[in-house]
Amino acid sequence: MNLEVEQALKVKSIALDIIEELLQDEAHYKEKDLKNAAELLSRCVCDLVNIYAGISEVHDTALQGTISKVKISYNSIVNSKEKVKNCI
Secondary structure, three states, rough: HHHHHHHHHHHHHHHHHHHHHHOOOOOOOOOOHHHHHHHHHHHHHHHHHHHHHHOOOOHHHHHHHHHHHHHHOOOOOOHHHHOOOOOO
């Protein structure tokens, strides 16, 4: 498996983790953190479209940036949930 496919699968894996996290019952999140996560995930979609459409010349760098953005989104959601749980 080539590096680009591995990186794309990493993005997918983290995205699935985000879905699993958000679908948990009794979970509450701060609106600001959800907005930040939504923005970063939207940017990830744009990055992936640029790669797929051939707009981005350097796929490896673009995929690394996409992985970073999706990780930040996941961490933002998880940390937000913990803070809200402590406040309730």
